[in-house]
Amino acid sequence: SLGHDDVRRLIKAKGLKTIPAIMQELEWKTSCGCAKCRPALNYYLVCDWPDQYADDYQSRFINERVHANIQKDGTYSVVPRMWGGVTSAGELRAIADVVDKFGIPTVKVTGGQRIDMLGIRKEDLPAVWADLGKAGFVSGHAYAKGLRTVKTCVGSDWCRFGTQDSTGLGIRIEKFMWGSWTPAKVKMAVSGCPRNCAEATCKDVGVVCVDSGYEIHFAGAAGLDIKGTEVLGLVKTEDEALEVIVALVQMYREQARYLERIYKWAKRVGAAEIKKQILDDVEKRRAYFERFVFSQKFAQVDPWSERVSGKDKHEFRPLASVGFAEAAE
Known part of the structure; x- marks a missing residue:
C-alpha cells in the first residue's frame, strides 16, 4: 500500500488535482475514502x-x-487574531461589547497572547464574527492545521535588555503568514534577547534576537512531547529572518506528512538536510519563499468574513424543532 510520501510524490508526478482523481489513479481501496485519508488528501x-x-x-x-x-x-470558542499579541483599547471594547451582546459566559487570555471567548452557540457564530469584523478582527485560526500565533515580548521598544524589535518582527511574520494551511498546527515566537521571555525555544519556529541579529530556531515542542528547539542559524537582518522562516515553513508544508508536527518531520528528514536546503542553498531557499508567497494569494482570505457574507450558511442553521402529536388514549 502507498504511504504519505508516495501519495505526495504521485500527486505532483501525475498532475492529480482532485480527490476522486487521486483515488481512481492510485486505486484507492474505499470508494469515498475515510476520516483519516480525506483530510490528508485535501491538505496535499x-x-x-x-x-x-x-x-x-x-x-x-x-x-x-x-x-x-x-x-x-456543543458550544464553540472564538479567538480573533491579535498580531504579535498586541491589542488596543478599541479592540478590547469591541470584544467586551460582543461578550455582553451574546451573553458569552467565559472570556480567557490564552497562552498565545490572545483572547478566547467560550460558550458561543453555533447559530450565533456568524453574528459574533460580523461584530468582530467591524472592529477589524480576522480569524485567529485557533482551530486550524495552520499558523496559530506568533508570540512576542516587548523587545527593544520598551525593555532595557531588548536587542531588537521583537514585537515588530513578530507582527510582520504573522501578517505575512496568516491564513496558510500546514500539515499540523504551527506556533511561533520572537524573543527580544536570550532571556527568552516569549519562550521561542520550545516553539515550532522561534527567533531569539541578539546584538548581532536574529537566531532562527525550529523543531521545538511543549505538549505531549517536551523538546527544546534546534538552532537553524544566525541572520543579520529582519528581511533575512523572514525569508528563512517562510522558506523553512514552505519546505515543511511540501514535505511533511499530514498531522506531522515540525519537530517530528525534522527528526525524520534530518536537521542537517533542512539547514542545507534553507541556509546553504540560497536559490532553493528563494524558491521555497516564492512558492509560499504565491500560495498566500489564495490562502490569505478571512474565513469569518466569508461566512458573514453567507458562505456555508447551512452549517450555522439551528436544527428544526420537531413536535409529535399526542397519542389518543
Missing part, C-alpha cells in the same frame, strides 16, 4: 495546487468546517 492538494484546487469543505474536521473550536457541551 491545497498545498500542491493552490491556484487550481478548490478546498473540499466535506474533507475537513468540524472545527475547520465552522472555523471555531467545538467544546464539550
Whole structure:
C-alpha cells in the first residue's frame, strides 16, 4: 500500500488535482475514502495546487468546517487574531461589547497572547464574527492545521535588555503568514534577547534576537512531547529572518506528512538536510519563499468574513424543532 510520501510524490508526478482523481489513479481501496485519508488528501492538494484546487469543505474536521473550536457541551470558542499579541483599547471594547451582546459566559487570555471567548452557540457564530469584523478582527485560526500565533515580548521598544524589535518582527511574520494551511498546527515566537521571555525555544519556529541579529530556531515542542528547539542559524537582518522562516515553513508544508508536527518531520528528514536546503542553498531557499508567497494569494482570505457574507450558511442553521402529536388514549 502507498504511504504519505508516495501519495505526495504521485500527486505532483501525475498532475492529480482532485480527490476522486487521486483515488481512481492510485486505486484507492474505499470508494469515498475515510476520516483519516480525506483530510490528508485535501491538505496535499491545497498545498500542491493552490491556484487550481478548490478546498473540499466535506474533507475537513468540524472545527475547520465552522472555523471555531467545538467544546464539550456543543458550544464553540472564538479567538480573533491579535498580531504579535498586541491589542488596543478599541479592540478590547469591541470584544467586551460582543461578550455582553451574546451573553458569552467565559472570556480567557490564552497562552498565545490572545483572547478566547467560550460558550458561543453555533447559530450565533456568524453574528459574533460580523461584530468582530467591524472592529477589524480576522480569524485567529485557533482551530486550524495552520499558523496559530506568533508570540512576542516587548523587545527593544520598551525593555532595557531588548536587542531588537521583537514585537515588530513578530507582527510582520504573522501578517505575512496568516491564513496558510500546514500539515499540523504551527506556533511561533520572537524573543527580544536570550532571556527568552516569549519562550521561542520550545516553539515550532522561534527567533531569539541578539546584538548581532536574529537566531532562527525550529523543531521545538511543549505538549505531549517536551523538546527544546534546534538552532537553524544566525541572520543579520529582519528581511533575512523572514525569508528563512517562510522558506523553512514552505519546505515543511511540501514535505511533511499530514498531522506531522515540525519537530517530528525534522527528526525524520534530518536537521542537517533542512539547514542545507534553507541556509546553504540560497536559490532553493528563494524558491521555497516564492512558492509560499504565491500560495498566500489564495490562502490569505478571512474565513469569518466569508461566512458573514453567507458562505456555508447551512452549517450555522439551528436544527428544526420537531413536535409529535399526542397519542389518543
